[in-house]
Amino acid sequence: MLNREDYMLVIWEYLEAFDKVQEKDISNRLHISPPTVYEYLLKLQEEGIISRNGRNIEFTPSGRNFALKLIRMHRISEVFAYKFLEIPWEDVHVSVMELEHLFSGSKGEALYKNLGRPETCPHGNPIDPEYRIKEIPLPFADDGHYHVRRVSFEEIGLLKKLASIGAIPDQEVYVIKDADDIELTGPNGTMKIEFPVAMSLRLYL
Numbered sequence: 001m002l003n004r005e006d007y008m009l010v011i012w013e014y015l016e017a018f019d020k021v022q023e024k025d026i027s028n029r030l031h032i033s034p035p036t037v038y039e040y041l042l043k044l045q046e047e048g049i050i051s052r053n054g055r056n057i058e059f060t061p062s063g064r065n066f067a068l069k070l071i072r073m074h075r076i077s078e079v080f081a082y083k084f085l086e087i088p089w090e091d092v093h094v095s096v097m098e099l100e101h102l103f104s105g106s107k108g109e110a111l112y113k114n115l116g117r118p119e120t121c122p123h124g125n126p127i128d129p130e131y132r133i134k135e136i137p138l139p140f141a142d143d144g145h146y147h148v149r150r151v152s153f154e155e156i157g158l159l160k161k162l163a164s165i166g167a168i169p170d171q172e173v174y175v176i177k178d179a180d181d182i183e184l185t186g187p188n189g190t191m192k193i194e195f196p197v198a199m200s201l202r203l204y205l
């Protein structure tokens with residue numbers, strides 16, 4: 001059974017990677033039927049966590065503050081799982097969905113301190129979710145050599161593909177743009193990414 005935090009995490013991710021999120025996105029991402037998502041979002045709306053602007057879902061100011069704490073804890077938990085539990089890079093996002101709920105408040109801060117105050121999660125996303133990083137979203141990159149800054153949309157299928165070609169943070173990649181998609185070459189191979197999903201991959205020179 002998914003809870004409030006799982007929904008908020010997905011809403012945050014979509015907003016961060018693509019600037020908008022709708023019911024169908026949440027339904028696809030969490031593999032939950034649209035009526036169930038609809039019901040749950042009504043509940044979040046009644047609790048004052050989200051509001052709606054047409055089909056688009058937004059955080060209310062207090063919902064956003066709650067989300068900032070959650071995302072921070074999620075990313076700290078990911079560092080822990082990656083470093084100390086040796087969970088593979090591509091699986092770490094899903095595997096901490098349970099774990100992160102255990103680390104609230106002072107436990108979370110103790111974990112952060114003892115991890116050596118990391119700046120980012122294993123996918124390169126800043127522990128402080130409001131920190132603005134210098135980066136180039138993949139669709140805005142010209143053909144050429146770059147480094148991976150982060151993967152803001154931590155979807156397991158995408159993470160697996162990126163891991164298989166070695167395109168993880170700070171690795172060098174080569175970008176070639178076509179009309180319909182982008183060819184990305186990492187240290188271990190080449191893959192194609194379609195334009196909408198490509199927004200979640202952020203690069204630096």
Ligand SMILES: [Zn+2]
Pocket residue numbers: 075078093121122123124125154
């Ligand atoms: Zn992450």
